[in-house]
Amino acid sequence: MAIGWLAVLQSVPWSEVISNAPKLAEGAKKLWNTVAKNPPPPEPPATDMTPMVSVEAQALGQLETRVALAEETMSDLHSQMLASTELIKSLAEQNAQLIERIESNRVRVFWLAAATAVAVLAAGLSLALLVSQHGA
Numbered sequence: 001m002a003i004g005w006l007a008v009l010q011s012v013p014w015s016e017v018i019s020n021a022p023k024l025a026e027g028a029k030k031l032w033n034t035v036a037k038n039p040p041p042p043e044p045p046a047t048d049m050t051p052m053v054s055v056e057a058q059a060l061g062q063l064e065t066r067v068a069l070a071e072e073t074m075s076d077l078h079s080q081m082l083a084s085t086e087l088i089k090s091l092a093e094q095n096a097q098l099i100e101r102i103e104s105n106r107v108r109v110f111w112l113a114a115a116t117a118v119a120v121l122a123a124g125l126s127l128a129l130l131v132s133q134h135g136a
Helices: 002-011 014-037 055-135
Strands: none
Touching: 002 055, 014 055
């Protein structure tokens, strides 16, 4: 079983995996920095307005502040989504390459097993023929 894994590991395009590793690491680092370093959204300012402003104006001001905060948060989330999508796309491309290699190795192993079976059968027939000629 170890020989099978060794063959699979040898057939992996390690040069491509290694050459793409910095891009993946950079993408993951960007994503992490975007997500981890963003402070939580700031709380809306306290309603410490002067009594001269009407209740409706205060409510309208609070709503405007909350809408602006929601738009900023949405913009940040959109940027994070783009970064994570780019990273996922890169990982998916590498995964597709690895699957393609594994499939080609599976076919190759099947044909090698068939060739080995034919060789063993031919060797067995040759041995049987040799033994029968010496016995006669």
